[in-house]
Amino acid sequence: MKKPDIDIGACTLCMGCVEVCPEVFRQNDSGYIEVIDLQKYSEKDIDDAIMFCPEDCISWQEE
Numbered sequence: 456m457k458k459p460d461i462d463i464g465a466c467t468l469c470m471g472c473v474e475v476c477p478e479v480f481r482q483n484d485s486g487y488i489e490v491i492d493l494q495k496y497s498e499k500d501i502d503d504a505i506m507f508c509p510e511d512c513i514s515w516q517e518e
């Protein structure tokens with residue numbers, strides 16, 4: 456299954472992905488952005504978040 460992945464080292468915590476797609480991305484207790492575990496991810500929503508991310512740190516990962 457395809458799953459979005461975040462390069463935490465490149466993320467600047469701009470919160471853009473959380474605003475665009477709050478059902479998939481959230482800020483965890485440690486302060487980092489994480490991907491919420493879902494059965495299925497909307498290709499369009501994730502592609503929007505990938506386009507929106509100013510640091511290009513969101514990508515698709517094949518699991």
Ligand code: SF4
Nearest residue numbers: 466467469470472508
């Ligand atoms: S849009 Fe990119 S840089 Fe901004 S919080 Fe999300 S992953 Fe981090």
